[in-house]
Amino acid sequence: MTTPTRRELANAIRFLAIDAVQAVNSGHPGMPMGMADIAEVLWRDHLSFNPANPKWWNRDRFVLSNGHGSMLQYALLYLTGYDLSIDDIRQFRQFGSKTPGHPENYETTGIETTTGPLGQGFANAVGMALAEKLLAQRFNREGHDIVDHRTWVFMGDGCMMEGISHEAASLAGTWKLDKLVAFWDDNHISIDGNTDGWFTDDTPARFEAYGWKVIRGVNGQDPVEIETAINTARAVTDKPVLICCRTTIGFGSPHKAGKESSHGAPLGKDEVEATRQALNWPYAPFEIPAEIKQAWDAHEAGAQREADWNAAFAAYRAAFPQEAAELTRRMNGVLPSDFNTLANAYAAKLQVEGPVVASRKASQMAIEAFAPHLPELIGGSADLAHSNLTLWSGSKSVSTSDANANYIYSGVREFAMTAISNGLAVHGGFIPYDATFLVFSDYARNAVRMSALMGAHVIHVYTHDSIGLGEDGPTHQPIEHMASLRYIPHNDLWRPCDAVEAVVSWQAAIERMDGPSCLVFSRQNLAPQPRDAAQVAAIRRGGYVLKDSVGVPELILIATGSEVGLAMDAAAQLGERVRVVSMPSTDVFDRQDAAYRESVLPNSVRKRVAIEAGISDFWRKYVGLDGAVIGMEGYGASAPADVLFKHFGFTVEHVVEAARALG
Secondary structure (H helix, E strand, O other): OOOOOHHHHHHHHHHHHHHHHHHHOOOOOHHHHHHHHHHHHHHHHOOOOOOOOOOOOOOOEEEEOOHHHHHHHHHHHHHHOOOOOHHHHHOOOOOOOOOOOOOOOOOOOOOOOOOOOOOHHHHHHHHHHHHHHHHHHHHOEOOEOOOOOOEEEEEEHHHHHOHHHHHHHHHHHHOOOOOEEEEEEEOOEEOOEEHHHOOOOOHHHHHHHOOOEEEEEEEOOOHHHHHHHHHHHHOOOOOOEEEEEEOOOOOOOOOOOOOHHHOOOOOOHHHHHHHHHHOOOOOOOOOOOHHHHHHHOOHHHHHHHHHHHHHHHHHHHHHOHHHHHHHHHHHOOOOOOOHHHHHHHHHHHHHHHOOOEEHHHHHHHHHHHHHHHOOOEEEEEOOOHHHHOOOOOOOOEOOOOOOOOOEEEOOOOHHHHHHHHHHHHHHOOOEEEEEEEHHHHHHHHHHHHHHHHHOOOOEEEEEOOOHHHOOOOHHHOOOOHHHHHHOOOOOEEEOOOOHHHHHHHHHHHHHOOOOOEEEEOOOOEEOOOOOOHHHHHHHHHOOEEEEOOOOOOOEEEEEOOOHHHHHHHHHHHHOOOEEEEEOOOHHHHHOOOHHHHHHHOOOOOOOEEEEEEEEOHHHHHHHOOOOEEEEEOOOOOOOOHHHHHHHOOOOHHHHHHHHHOOO
């Protein structure tokens, strides 16, 4: 059996991509053809992983930020021996397959993070590298480097153009993430053609200014140059590394190499055959010769890497049993056994004490109460720490070498902050939270969507939740934002009405392991609401009866946040047959069983008024055609909060009037 050359090994990637795209007449062959040589050197000589155990947690992380080239990654997973078959490759982009059009971490074994929107994978990788750095600071001991892995990311010109790449690269340089290595696929081509007309940045200089080590001018089709560049990157110990690889998109195609025509469309039957001849690949579609498949197979090497690490961890566990147990708990995503009891007790305590505080302050109180018991809780704010109230007494900046570093100052970078949180979450070992004003969730929304799509355990904190913000005016007053976030599937939004609901929303977000939560808090103080123990417990169900009627209700008032107090005051004037429902999370309420939902909002009661200082239309589904909504129909204004609430109809008088108008 002959030993395959590096070019032949790389060609296995190229032709799996070419054939898969051609077979379904859909996809992006150009990038896999251009980056195959880089991938071959990285995956066969440097990437530490075990295909038989994709979740071995000291593995290196590989992120394909230019996710449209997904066939590159699928080819690598198949060739190295992950649970991905040649039939899966044949099913590229087909319904129900393990090989969707872009990498999805919930669909395909071996995919670390979902990538598609350009630049976000790079920001996720920054989060992964930060996770590795902080876990190493916390758990490694002299002679025991049991947290020791790298994050490698591929990114294209499009990733570099996206603003999130600037934000994330700047933070990575500030944090000196020396275990992060990015490969820039510098092929000068995007969908619209040669990028000389719209992308003329001095990208290497930009990254150098961010504090990165930059390796320039690497021939991305030359394995020797690639190997040298990677070895240079591995020797860097004080900053992240960018390897600038000049490549040819569609490499090997006689007529489409270097052209946008190879970017997002099949080569075409004739060009596929011409490419086979040009690259001397005389094999049928989807055929990988045995000697090439064997040379790629990583089972033996992967098993040895994991076995060596297991032995090292056993020695660590013997020397530091408490630390080993804590690291294992965190990487397995298991909460401390007493957390639920602690959280329930704190909520009960606040119910008795009844503090009059803004819910953003109650949020800070919850962090202060929970964080000492949750060392995995990590987070911060986009330059609004003292407004979002995300700092607590144990906050320590991740820019330091402190073993307990846990606070992320993201600067004014809402998008990167949120995508980095996603990276921290999917890496494991942390429960990240991020924070900004609710109105600025727009800047981060696509990363919130990716949190939900992946089921990432991330907590997004948004304060200054309404026109209650006051004098800063309509540019800073969120109107449609809560509805927009609620419409993201698998994303839970909580808007608590007082300190107790705020604490319970934090508890729910921490205990929700399969997706993100958005916690929305007020700027202004909120009065505590009366509840018994059963009502406190019912908060977790998203909606519950806060004040019931005498006998069967004739009218139901539904409210969230600061408007719950308004509903309670209005109910006092509307008589005994009025029920008040607090609905801190419509998402969670909608997941309750039909019997519970009927017990809270009985279908027989058609007279309903929903009250929320946000866009009105969202609430129509809860009040029906016979009900009314007191909400916002346009933007806010600049004035003190009490003036604005009165002007826009958030008064007891208006609620009473709207209720009585229902007949």
